[in-house]
Each structure stands twice: as structure tokens, then as C-alpha cells.
Amino acid sequence: MKLDVLSFSTSTLRSSLPGPLLSFIEKVAPGRTSTQLSVLEQHGRDESGRPAVAPDLVVYPHSTEEISQIVAACNEAGTAVVPYGIGTSLEGHVAALRGGVSLDMVQMNHILEVNHEDMDCRVQAGVTHRQLNQALRSHGAFFPVDPGADATIGGMASTRASGTNAVRYGTMRDAVMGLTVVLADGRVMRTGGRSRKSSAGFDLTRLMVGSEGTLGVVTEVALRLHGVPEAITTAVCEFKAMKGAVDAVTEIIQCAIPIARMELLDEVAINAVNAYSKTTLTAAPTVFFEFHGTDLGVEEQAKLVGEIVEEHSGTGFQWAATEAERARLWSARHSAYWACVQLRPGAKIVTTDVCVPVSKLADCILGSQREARDAGILAPLVGHVGDGNFHMMLLIDPNSSDEVMKAQAMVDNMVHRAHSLGGTCTGEHGIGQGKLKYLEAEHGRVPLDVMHALKAALDPNNILNPGKLGSDPDSFAPSAPQ
Structure with a gap:
């Protein structure tokens, strides 16, 4: 099965659910199954922007024992099983590529x-x-x-x-x-x-x-x-240029300051957050800092960070010491994805992440931003820069083949850039469908063969989220640098 990170149409081989299996599952989870079309589509879609690839049945189990019975029956029938949490993944993890049963864990919430x-x-x-x-x-x-x-x-x-x-x-x-x-x-x-x-x-x-x-x-x-730390303080600092922000982050890590959070937003993302969350941050590369520890420890951390930031042309330190102020700032940061969606109404948002050694972060970020500008793609950036991980959100017209191709090339090149700098194709989004094709370039063939062997040993009938991790490496679509 050839998989493409930006496929906006999906053709898959679907299996219908055997009648005896359906009857069995309904007995195991009475009143907790659904074949309603809207429910099925919801459970075949995540936040990746890909179209839904729906299962044949959604089940809401209550216990490990119920899941054990359902999975055993599906294994005997050769029916696929796809676990479903809340649908917030970003690489097509929950798409039911072979139909089957979606196990929605929402009622197992104790x-x-x-x-x-x-x-x-x-x-x-x-x-x-x-x-x-x-x-x-x-x-x-x-x-x-x-x-x-x-x-x-x-x-x-x-x-x-x-x-x-x-x-x-x-x-x-x-x-x-x-x-x-x-x-x-x-x-x-x-x-x-x-x-x-x-x-x-x-x-x-x-x-x-x-x-x-x-x-x-x-x-x-x-x-x-x-x-819970004795003291927690949050600060926001703007920088004249992206390189200064990233260089400050790198030096803070190298100095072993035990900072709790260090989040970067570029000026495009800040503009989006201001409009969405009604904040008044300056439209500039901005780092959100948070310090945890004792009162004295937090004060010392903040002082050291302030000195480093000043050396890299950081200005306008804004402090949020109360819980309400901190919550407002972090709520604005966490809303960045939804804020960026509003920047181009009607556009598809393709979110991708890479992670590199912190010392290579500036090279990776600046190269990716330069490519987005050259391609004419609106691509706000946010990052967990304390560990070298950043995300770009590419806003494209899904009906424009030119924009889709440019976005695909950008994702490919971000990954190859990260690999060339000793990094990875994903720091936290995972593989799902979207990043399967990059695994061989990152790991080499032997580790992929080992993953496939583990999958075959533990799931010989290939019923557990098929078409994803552990698939035959020969099925991965190739990816070459642009």
C-alpha cells in the first residue's frame, strides 16, 4: 500500500463485518455499538486534514475484559481493530484502512x-x-x-x-x-x-x-x-529576529538552567494568537518561559535567563506570576493551532514536526522558513524548542494541485533537512500514515525489518491498526530530497 502524507483522496480495500461477529460484539457491549454514518466517519478522521477512512463499527468498551473478548473474536474473523482515543492525532493514526472495528475508549475513563x-x-x-x-x-x-x-x-x-x-x-x-x-x-x-x-x-x-x-x-x-512546585513563574519575551530567539534558547540549555517550559512562536503565529485569544503580544519571534522550583530557585533561574536573553537582543520581558495570568498565557499558546486555522478561511492546514539537536535548531528553523517564503506558503511556526522540536502549519488550498505539491515538497525537505542535521522526522506527532515513507531513510532497512518481524510475531493476522507501523517496508512510498 503506497501512502502519501498529503493525500486528500483515499482509496482503500474495505472489509464488511461478518454477521456472527457483529452479533457477538453487541452481546459483549450491549447498547454500546454504533453503525451511524456520522459516528463512523468521526472515528476514521483525526486532525491531520486527511479525509475520513471509516470503520464498519464503533464500540464503546467498559473494561479490559470486554476488549479482550472483542479483539479475540476479531482476530478469529480476520477483522481489523483500530483503537481510538479522542481523535487529536496529526498523522492519520486512526484511519481504518481495512474497515473493521473502532474501539473508542471514551467510557474507560476511571x-x-x-x-x-x-x-x-x-x-x-x-x-x-x-x-x-x-x-x-x-x-x-x-x-x-x-x-x-x-x-x-x-x-x-x-x-x-x-x-x-x-x-x-x-x-x-x-x-x-x-x-x-x-x-x-x-x-x-x-x-x-x-x-x-x-x-x-x-x-x-x-x-x-x-x-x-x-x-x-x-x-x-x-x-x-x-x-507541584512551591513556586511557578511564567514570562514572555520578544526578539528582534528568529536567530536571536533560537540562539538564546540554545545557550539556556547549554547552561543547564532547569527551565520547565520554553516555547517559541514566530511573528505569524503570534498575530494569529492575538486575533484568536485577544492577547496583545508584539508580532515578533517570541519565547514563552516557565520556571518551577522554590521561590529562591525560580528567582535565580529567571535572572540567568534574563541575562542570556538580553545578550541575544531579547526585549520586553512580561511576567505572569499569578495562576490566572499563567493560565491565560498558556491557554493562548495551546490555542495556536486553532488560531492559525483562522488565518486563511477555507484552507487545509497541514501540520508537521521535526526534531533536531538543539545546537542545529537555528539552521533547521531558518532553512524551513526560507523555503516557505520562497514557495509562497503561509506557514506559522511553533516549537517546543527546549528539546529541539518545532512544528510548521502549512495553510494550503486543497483544490490547488500546485499548493498541494509545494506543501508536500516542504514536508519532504523539512524531514531531509532534519535528517541531515542528525534529527528525526517527528519529535512527537508519531508516524501514522503520514511519515511511514521516511522511516527507512531515518533508521535503515534492518530496523524496519525488525519492526516488521515484531508486528508479524505479535499480530500474525495483521488486525491491529493495519497499514501503519510494522507494515512491510516494501510498501512505503519513497521520498527523495527536492
Whole structure:
């Protein structure tokens, strides 16, 4: 199957659901299935801009046991199963390329335990990160992985999500302590545990984190938590030029200042945020900083950052010390995607991300911006620049073959630029359909063959989110530098 990152029409081989299987699933989850067309289309679409590729049936399970029965029956019938969190992924992860059953985890949204003494918890896969943090407030703890959208914990684990706090607290790879996973044949596997480390056998937890629903269905997640800092301060600083902003970020990282968040928006994105969120930020390359620690520690961090920023022509430090002010600023930052959608009404927004070593970030960002200007594509930029990760949102007319081709070339060239600088085709969006074709250039053939072998061993009938990670490498569409 040849897959294209910017395909705006999709042709797939679909399978109808066998009658006995449908009857069985309806008995397992009575009153919790749907074949309504609008529901099916919703569950075949994410935020990638690709058209919906709908499943044949949507099921809303309540437990690991129900999922085990459903997956085992689908495996026996050769019917595809696609886990669905909340649909906020950006690379076509949930498209039901072979039809089949979509497992919507929205009703598996219970927080099963919180162990505040050990700073860990266990939740069902449908719990969202905002729901979890609201519940943790009374325990003096918080869960730091924040992808922006109110994603489910199961979906975040499956895509190895990241976000604004990753520079200090890490990604889902670091946060997940253990999983409950339903395998393709219906068996239930529990990985990891509550101890902070273990050297007992293969790290099956890390194998499943980031596997995007292709090796198993995540039903429960055990997470590492963190204590709420004594002091939190947020600041916004504008720069005369993008290079100055990125160079300041690089120096802050090199100085080992334990900053919690460091988010970059270019002037186009700032204009969009101002219009959408009614903020009054200066239209210039802007970095949002957040400092966590003791009162004294936060003051020291802020002073050091201020000195570095000044050296790189940063001006206009604006502080937000109260919780309400911080919330307003970060709400504006998290609304950047929706704000940028409004910049060109009727356009499709193609969002892509790459990640490079921090020392190469300026080269990658400036090269990508220059290419967007040369192509005449409106492409606001935001980035989790503390760990070298940035996103460009390409606003194009989907009916213009010229713009579609230019956007495709831009995505290809961003990836090749990142690879040439020692980076990756995606820092946090994941692979889905959109970035399969870049994997061989990034990893080489042998790792892809290993991924395919793992997929074949754990899912020999290829029912779990087929056409995605672990597919035969020969099916990937080639990608050459422009």
C-alpha cells in the first residue's frame, strides 16, 4: 500500500463485518455499538486534514475484559481493530484502512488508584490528561506531559506524546511505568510495575509505548507523577529576529538552567494568537518561559535567563506570576493551532514536526522558513524548542494541485533537512500514515525489518491498526530530497 502524507483522496480495500461477529460484539457491549454514518466517519478522521477512512463499527468498551473478548473474536474473523482515543492525532493514526472495528475508549475513563506517597497512579486509557490533573490537585501532585489538546492517556502512550513540559519532565516514554495491553489474540499482558526501576527481562513497556495501536490495545496505564512546585513563574519575551530567539534558547540549555517550559512562536503565529485569544503580544519571534522550583530557585533561574536573553537582543520581558495570568498565557499558546486555522478561511492546514539537536535548531528553523517564503506558503511556526522540536502549519488550498505539491515538497525537505542535521522526522506527532515513507531513510532497512518481524510475531493476522507501523517496508512510498 503506497501512502502519501498529503493525500486528500483515499482509496482503500474495505472489509464488511461478518454477521456472527457483529452479533457477538453487541452481546459483549450491549447498547454500546454504533453503525451511524456520522459516528463512523468521526472515528476514521483525526486532525491531520486527511479525509475520513471509516470503520464498519464503533464500540464503546467498559473494561479490559470486554476488549479482550472483542479483539479475540476479531482476530478469529480476520477483522481489523483500530483503537481510538479522542481523535487529536496529526498523522492519520486512526484511519481504518481495512474497515473493521473502532474501539473508542471514551467510557474507560476511571482513575483506578493514586499513590501520593510514591508519586504514581494507574488510570484507564480513556482518562484525559486534564481530567487526571484535576483529580491530582488534592494530592499535591501533577502529571506533566501536556500535548496541548486534551488527549487521552492511552492515546498519549500509544503515540509517545510529548508537549510543553518535556524539556524538564520528559515525554510519555519517561512517564509510563507500566501498561495493561490486550494482544491481537485477546490475551491480556501487564508490563512494568510500581518500582522506579527494574532490570527483569525485555522492556515490554517501552516496546508498547509509541507502537500506535499496531502491537496491542492499551487499556490501563501506570504513570509517574511529580510534586507541584512551591513556586511557578511564567514570562514572555520578544526578539528582534528568529536567530536571536533560537540562539538564546540554545545557550539556556547549554547552561543547564532547569527551565520547565520554553516555547517559541514566530511573528505569524503570534498575530494569529492575538486575533484568536485577544492577547496583545508584539508580532515578533517570541519565547514563552516557565520556571518551577522554590521561590529562591525560580528567582535565580529567571535572572540567568534574563541575562542570556538580553545578550541575544531579547526585549520586553512580561511576567505572569499569578495562576490566572499563567493560565491565560498558556491557554493562548495551546490555542495556536486553532488560531492559525483562522488565518486563511477555507484552507487545509497541514501540520508537521521535526526534531533536531538543539545546537542545529537555528539552521533547521531558518532553512524551513526560507523555503516557505520562497514557495509562497503561509506557514506559522511553533516549537517546543527546549528539546529541539518545532512544528510548521502549512495553510494550503486543497483544490490547488500546485499548493498541494509545494506543501508536500516542504514536508519532504523539512524531514531531509532534519535528517541531515542528525534529527528525526517527528519529535512527537508519531508516524501514522503520514511519515511511514521516511522511516527507512531515518533508521535503515534492518530496523524496519525488525519492526516488521515484531508486528508479524505479535499480530500474525495483521488486525491491529493495519497499514501503519510494522507494515512491510516494501510498501512505503519513497521520498527523495527536492
